[in-house]
């Protein structure tokens with residue numbers, strides 16, 4: 001039996017029907033949004049070029065500041081509120097903050113980053129999120145109505 005090349009396997013994988021996988025299930029575990037088995041990350045937060053199992057290119061993935069936004073809202077703000085409450089109510093020495101506030105701040109800010117980034121990348125794949133573009137004529141009055149043609153690009 002002849003050996004398949006990597007290109008053949010990637011082409012075969014892209015033609016195959018894949019089940020829809022919930023972004024929350026694949027993303028939090030850092031798995032590929034298409035096959036659910038390959039890894040998304042090659043470091044703590046660095047995305048791989050493509051899935052090592054199904055060959056899906058992760059070039060579409062651009063969560064931008066999304067993970068940081070969620071961490072700031074749901075991690076940093078409660079940690080700062082904790083630190084301020086501790087300081088105002090008990091006025092402890094600085095070493096107390098080193099052993100309570102600092103670990104709490106690091107845990108609430110660093111731990112959720114990776115699962116949040118994975119969830120956002122998988123959601124981007126699941127919902128086919130991307131930049132808007134008009135590539136086909138638009139039928140605002142239904143298929144039998146007049147079409148709004150795509151204008152020729154001037155540039």
Ligand SMILES: [Zn+2]
Nearest residue numbers: 032035051054
């Ligand atoms: Zn995959």
